[in-house]
Amino acid sequence: MADDTLQRLRGEVVACRRCPRLVSYRERVAQERKREFREETYWGKPVPGFGDPSARLVGVGLAPAAHGSNRTGRMFTGDRSAAFLVRALYDAGYASQPTSTRRGDGLSYRDFYLTAGVRCVPPDNRPRPDERDRCRPFLERELRLLSRARAILAFGGFAWEASLDAAARAFEVDRPGVAFAHGAAAPLGPGKPIVWASYHPSPQNTNTGKLTRAMLVDLLARIRAGYE
Numbered sequence: 001m002a003d004d005t006l007q008r009l010r011g012e013v014v015a016c017r018r019c020p021r022l023v024s025y026r027e028r029v030a031q032e033r034k035r036e037f038r039e040e041t042y043w044g045k046p047v048p049g050f051g052d053p054s055a056r057l058v059g060v061g062l063a064p065a066a067h068g069s070n071r072t073g074r075m076f077t078g079d080r081s082a083a084f085l086v087r088a089l090y091d092a093g094y095a096s097q098p099t100s101t102r103r104g105d106g107l108s109y110r111d112f113y114l115t116a117g118v119r120c121v122p123p124d125n126r127p128r129p130d131e132r133d134r135c136r137p138f139l140e141r142e143l144r145l146l147s148r149a150r151a152i153l154a155f156g157g158f159a160w161e162a163s164l165d166a167a168a169r170a171f172e173v174d175r176p177g178v179a180f181a182h183g184a185a186a187p188l189g190p191g192k193p194i195v196w197a198s199y200h201p202s203p204q205n206t207n208t209g210k211l212t213r214a215m216l217v218d219l220l221a222r223i224r225a226g227y228e
């Protein structure tokens with residue numbers, strides 16, 4: 001699409017209703033709400049990417065969280081995964097502030113853009129293969145539109161597979177056969193971005209020390225050193 005833009009993509013993402021199971025789940029969660037957020041109006045729609053359109057680093061998550069992005073309408077905003085990730089991004093110099101609590105909280109990214117493999121919250125954080133495949137064209141288009149991207153950082157195994165699939169299509173290369181591991185790197189070829197992997201910043205990983213902030217800040221520094 002020669003005249004495609006991030007703004008057009010955003011509009012299409014937010015209006016998308018292609019996955020019946022996810023549409024009904026995201027809307028039900030937004031109606032039922034969590035007790036502590038009972039007075040809030042949930043977003044309850046697909047969550048578009050957020051960040052610097054000239055970013056050289058693109059982060060890719062799994063999908064919105066039920067009471068995080070599905071509530072706030074911004075990627076990695078309003079839950080404990082967001083708190084951990086954005087603090088690390090701030091330490092690494094990519095985020096304007098160390099917290100991400102709601103749209104309009106003043107957070108902006110420099111040289112960084114944040115998106116996800118699937119844009120609607122899935123039950124049990126598990127999108128089905130058909131849902132993943134239906135959502136993939138959005139990520140492909142986004143990667144093409146982020147024309148300054150030098151690195152793609154996938155958070156967790158699902159995002160890793162989704163990023164390799166979408167990046168291989170976006171950059172018209174064979175899909176790299178690199179296994180997921182924290183710090184794994186899959187170059188797409190000369191002049192094209194490298195896809196990197198991190199453990200997901202979920203409480204399951206960060207509370208157990210599987211992923212520490214120092215590990216993530218170190219990885220962000222290594223990735224940046226590769227393109228600066």
Ligand code: SF4
Binds near residue numbers: 023046
């Ligand atoms: S997961 Fe993606 S393709 Fe499916 S309804 Fe949501 S935005 Fe649309």
